[in-house]
Every structure is written in C-alpha cells, then in structure tokens.
Amino acid sequence: xxxxxxxxxxxxxxxxxxxxxxxxxxxxxxxxxxxxxxxxxxxxxxxxxxxxxxxxxxxxxxxxxxxxxxxxxxxxxxxxxxxxxxxxxxxxxxxxxxxxxxxxxxxxxxxxxxxxxxxxxxxxxxxxxxxxxxxxxxxxxxxxxxxxxxxxxxxxxxxxxxxxxxxxxxxxxxxxxxxxxxxxxxxxxxxxxxxxx
Numbered sequence: 001x002x003x004x005x006x007x008x009x010x011x012x013x014x015x016x017x018x019x020x021x022x023x024x025x026x027x028x029x030x031x032x033x034x035x036x037x038x039x040x041x042x043x044x045x046x047x048x049x050x051x052x053x054x055x056x057x058x059x060x061x062x063x064x065x066x067x068x069x070x071x072x073x074x075x076x077x078x079x080x081x082x083x084x085x086x087x088x089x090x091x092x093x094x095x096x097x098x099x100x101x102x103x104x105x106x107x108x109x110x111x112x113x114x115x116x117x118x119x120x121x122x123x124x125x126x127x128x129x130x131x132x133x134x135x136x137x138x139x140x141x142x143x144x145x146x147x148x149x150x151x152x153x154x155x156x157x158x159x160x161x162x163x164x165x166x167x168x169x170x171x172x173x174x175x176x177x178x179x180x181x182x183x184x185x186x187x188x189x190x191x192x193x194x195x196x197x
Contacts, residue, residue, distance in 0.1 A: 074123075074129040077131055078119055078131060084135045085135050088103055088136070088137045088143065096137075100137075100139040101140060101160070104141040104142075104160040107158045107160050110143075110162040114145065117189065118131075118132075118189065130196050132145040133146045133147060133153075138158075142157060149197065152168065152170050152171070153168075154168050154191045154194075155169075156188055156191075163182055164184070164188050165179070165182065166179060166180060166183065166191055168195075
C-alpha cells in the first residue's frame with residue numbers, strides 16, 4: 001500500500017461476485033487511525049463516518065470506488081437479476097421444446113423472496129452485495145439459482161410448489177458433492193452465506 005493511505009489493522013479480503021467489475025474490498029477489523037478522512041486528494045482510502053470504513057480498489061488499485069458508485073453498481077446488478085427473473089416468469093408452455101410447463105407463480109415468488117433476503121442480508125452485514133451468479137428455469141415449472149464463492153458453489157432448486165433442494169459443490173477437482181431435497185429455507189440461506197464467505 002502507498003504511503004499516503006491510512007493504516008488498517010487486520011484487513012479481511014473479499015471478492016465481489018463476477019457480475020460486478022473486477023475489484024477488491026478491504027474491510028478493516030478496527031477503525032482506521034485518526035478521526036478524519038485522508039487529507040491527500042490522491043489517497044485511495046475511502047472514509048465515511050456514517051458507515052463502516054472501507055477501502056475499495058479497482059483497476060489494480062489505481063482508481064478508488066466510492067460508497068456512492070459502489071451502491072449504484074450494486075443497485076444496477078440487483079435490477080438486472082430481477083429483470084432476468086421476470087423474463088423467466090414470462091415464459092410460456094413448451095418453453096424448452098419438450099413440453100415443459102412454465103415456471104409457476106409460487107416458484108417465481110419464492111425465488112424473488114430468496115434473492116431479496118440474501119441481497120439484503122449481505123448489505124446489512126457489510127459484506128459484498130450477494131446476488132446469484134445465474135437464474136434459470138427448470139423443466140416442470142421450477143427455477144434454479146446459483147451462487148458462487150471463491151472455492152464453493154451452491155445450486156438451489158425451487159420446485160413448482162416452492163420446495164427447496166440444493167447441490168453443494170466444494171473445492172476444485174476433485175470436487176466434493178452434497179445434495180438434498182425438501183430442505184428448509186433457513187438451510188438454503190445458511191448454505192448461500194457459507195459459499196460467500
């Protein structure tokens with residue numbers, strides 16, 4: 001780090017989802033030294049008294065991402081995810097050319113609620129905004145949501161009646177697979193949070 005940056009104690013590194021621009025976030029475990037923002041205009045540390053102190057870097061650390069631009073990026077990504085879900089909700093019968101029924105209203109509503117819950121929780125916990133890597137229809141009237149982390153992936157299947165199932169993929173090759181049907185929403189939320197850590 002450059003000499004014009006504030007010092008942080010014990011930073012933790014998180015990566016934003018692939019939907020976001022290439023960037024890294026450093027979230028300090030303690031407040032930065034001093035009670036005022038950096039005085040140098042060239043500093044890349046971002047200080048906002050009303051929210052957790054965050055230093056964010058994009059383009060290999062050459063350009064700071066402000067809380068305002070970060071919020072706008074997250075808002076746009078969230079809107080795009082919801083647009084994808086609405087396009088899936090508008091599918092008609094035989095959308096896959098194999099006679100499948102379109103996603104049910106229950107499945108779409110359950111997917112919308114899950115996406116909202118995960119996204120809101122990620123913002124409240126000061127982690128990077130968490131959105132599914134992909135949203136896809138399933139034959140039979142269901143929907144699949146996929147969240148990816150640095151090493152693990154979880155595919156969440158929502159049945160036509162709103163029932164949850166999942167496939168958890170752990171690590172790189174050789175991968176470890178874990179799957180289960182008819183699980184609670186709280187279990188799904190636990191799995192999604194675990195892959196995002």
